[in-house]
Amino acid sequence: MNAPLVLHHFFDRAVALYGDKTAMICSGRTVTYRELGERVSRLANGLRGLGVRKGDRVAYLAPNTLEMLEGFYGVFEVGGVMVPLNTRLKPDDYVFILNHSETKVLFVDQELYGLIAPVKNKLETVEEIIVHHKTEAAIDETAYEEWLAAQSSAPVPRPMIDENDICSLLYTSGTTGNPKGVMLTHRNNYLHALVTMHHLRVSDRDTYLHVLPMFHVNGWGAPFYYTANGATQIGLRKVDPKVIFDLVKEHQVTVMHMAPTVLNMLLQYYEQYQPDVPEGVRVVIAGSAPPPAFVARVEEKLGWEFIQVYGMTESSPLSTISLIRPQLDGLPAEQKQRLKAKAGYPMIGCEVKVVDENGEEVPKNGRAIGEVIVRSHGVMKGYWKNEEATAATIRDGWLYTGDMATVDEYGHIDIVDRKKDIIISGGENISSIEVEGALYEHPAVLEAAVIAVPHEKWGETPHAFVVVRPGHTVSEEELIAFSREKLAHFKAITGVTFVDELPKTASGKIQKVHLRRQYWDAIGKSGRYVN
Amino acid sequence: MNAPLVLHHFFDRAVALYGDKTAMICSGRTVTYRELGERVSRLANGLRGLGVRKGDRVAYLAPNTLEMLEGFYGVFEVGGVMVPLNTRLKPDDYVFILNHSETKVLFVDQELYGLIAPVKNKLETVEEIIVHHKTEAAIDETAYEEWLAAQSSAPVPRPMIDENDICSLLYTSGTTGNPKGVMLTHRNNYLHALVTMHHLRVSDRDTYLHVLPMFHVNGWGAPFYYTANGATQIGLRKVDPKVIFDLVKEHQVTVMHMAPTVLNMLLQYYEQYQPDVPEGVRVVIAGSAPPPAFVARVEEKLGWEFIQVYGMTESSPLSTISLIRPQLDGLPAEQKQRLKAKAGYPMIGCEVKVVDENGEEVPKNGRAIGEVIVRSHGVMKGYWKNEEATAATIRDGWLYTGDMATVDEYGHIDIVDRKKDIIISGGENISSIEVEGALYEHPAVLEAAVIAVPHEKWGETPHAFVVVRPGHTVSEEELIAFSREKLAHFKAITGVTFVDELPKTASGKIQKVHLRRQYWDAIGKSGRYVN
């Protein structure tokens, strides 16, 4: 007898077993799981009233608030599909996503309403906009809190939900091209939650601070597994190191998720101001590869636990973890820190391989580079309205991640580049990230991005885009010479384009696709021009 | 894209990530996960050679050995169904189970071969018997170790396995009647493993001592989740307190599962001999309700952690857990120990209700009694070749456990009786276990079992079967008067049958079905005669 793996069971359990416990503290407001349950019922009744039915899309444009958290479960109650929107996009991006997803109802925090107002008339399917924290009379939309209060708090009759029904539609970061709508099912997110809560040792004694935006792959599933365990959650409107350290101390936070860039802000703040912090906070890192030095800084200075994980929207997202296995306890501390900064090894239920072009696993020598492929319970149903991209990405039951990696003698995977970014010179794979790392050591380099450009003899060669640090100067020749000092010669750059800034995604990842376009436009011909 | 939830992935992961780590220590022998992987491949090749194909049943009659553990995965590799046999049955019981399950190959430990030899010619489907640890030349069967060594260690081509395929066929204890064959699927055991490993905080740093027999609902899934996490496992041939304490110390065991009766043996031994023990060992208890006093003895004397769980073969088995939730931290220690001795509250993914005859949940007052019903990922596919019993047990998607329970104000469930054993007197439910508890306080009572017998005025009334402690005497009148002192009058016994011993299952549970039969046979008429 199969009980379907559907996410609202997590919420039901929290309300039943942790009704009196604090569910969320947000903007000075504290709600228990019972109160949250009531709000979710009201929201679900409201959505029904707006005609939202099974399979309909409901979008959220909000910071990490109580309203955002309850949104997931309110939408699931009526069988809807949650479309969480990145808060750092441009108005036209929202037009694309909202129309592409055919969203029916849009919830938006007042502080972000300005991103929607100018394009409102371009929204083809949105029937209703409801504004969280609405105080400005000038905004002519439904005010959330009043609307919610007017709804019944009786549980809604739930439609039949199959575990293979879609529950979230997530647009990827857009690092390598246009964002794609990733369809994740209840089963995807449910199984991802079971496995992740286990590896991250989530419990009802946790206090989770929502640093990672809930719009990033559902905050990597945090609203699901912290809720299932009855943990207390803390909202966060803005990533500000002082605010974060204050909240960590005030609420005795035990766990946070974030990207390396945010961790970097925290480390810098900590080293400057030495705020008082509780011990042993688990900091879970993913999104890009952090420098190994971060691990030592987290562990030795803050006394916190550093846990690196790796994943992508298409796999719910997490597939690997970097905790030190007991048989490696004896390695020198420095080597263990290097290991923790890698993506790691497969979580339970995830098969992860690094393969060459023939589909053979690369040798475990820390040097050979191959593509990461994944088969797991978290792999998406497909890309929304894009069967072609789906078929190109999921082949023979495996998800082709487009991430290039090495595997060391211990089986730890290290992401070295995006497939589209790797440089193939004289038959050798060059990690653009490694070359950038060398350039960053030059004092005049504020930012650097390296792409492949054609070379008569070697096929391709590394070319750098560099933003010079204010007050410094440096020439193309100097940087080429510098990179030849730091790297094997075949990896050294052979040209530099100086720019004022680098194109980035909303989450701060450099978009090399635009640099390639810029390079080819400049030289007026076309060549390897991926995307 | 759904990756099927199949158990051999757990084993693959252990071999890949924990190859050099100790998988099992058993009878002085230590094998790593890589070596275990090789043995499992040999076993699978051997089974293929014997003609075992997808869906075929393979039975194991063995103590908690290395050979038993590898059996699960060897059988799964070829798509077979594991039938673990209770080692304390009578020869004819094995005839029933082996024929009923249509088992093809039987593995038996030499020390248990004597249970099979006398009935070998009654086995209708067993084609091959293979003996573990065979040293006696007189036994004319294949010797396991030599047979294994002769097989190829190359991985077998795995048949396509669907997550809804049966992987284990488990015969229930037979407390309430004839044992029934419970069909559990890969999905059942896989999801049960994910949830249980999380709640029991299993990790690769655990050392698990196999106290609970692996034949009891697969050791409540231990071979699945300790393996998935790469924990080290310790074999155990015989439940002996001294041996257990020695192993716990020698291997720094961190976790064990057992029934209250075994815990009782450990406590008594500890209190007498005070052996040296590591701190914080997790002791996971299920099978019957332990006396609350056990909790204090475990926690205060041994310094170990007491975790009560509840389940039944039909649900893989576990559904509830009794850890103290943080909102109850403030309760007095004694009350918390009382709570820990109850079955507890639902694990993640399990819905558990206690309902009256109309299907309504009973009030949470710790008094009203109802039947426990469960809906979860662990609920069996059904009873093997018994559609009628399946339909009677799984109704409207819920498993009717036949266990009667109360629910307290905190939502903790307390099992008070089997449905078939509860006594209904003047419309009131009387827990036979409660009445027995009162009788046990009488110094002359060695053992007591209470059943319902007809009563003209009250419908039913409690009747006791009592074994008198050697050297004591007591009359029926004395015991009736004693029970009226200790209990509300309507709960007091109204008759006693003195017996030399009580009928018990192989795992020591009293079979009241036989007592009822005995009562009715004695008075020569028939009445409420369940089973």
Ligand SMILES: Nc1ncnc2c1ncn2[C@@H]1O[C@H](COP(=O)(O)OP(=O)(O)OP(=O)(O)O)[C@@H](O)[C@H]1O
């Ligand atoms: N621990 C990590 N180490 C290195 N890279 C990581 C790690 N975790 C995630 N990543 C990178 O982030 C990617 C997943 O990001 P996400 O799904 O948000 O969208 P994106 O890939 O950046 O955007 P798009 O798919 O639209 O180009 C991974 O494919 C990988 O390149």
Ligand SMILES: Nc1ncnc2c1ncn2[C@@H]1O[C@H](COP(=O)(O)OP(=O)(O)OP(=O)(O)O)[C@@H](O)[C@H]1O
């Ligand atoms: N923590 C617990 N507290 C009280 N009783 C428990 C607990 N755990 C298990 N039990 C009892 O054990 C039963 C499950 O045992 P099992 O599946 O081994 O077979 P059985 O019910 O004893 O035998 P049969 O079904 O053949 O009569 C439960 O239904 C319940 O009665």
Ligand SMILES: [Mg+2]
């Ligand atoms: Mg991507």
Ligand SMILES: [Mg+2]
């Ligand atoms: Mg039973």
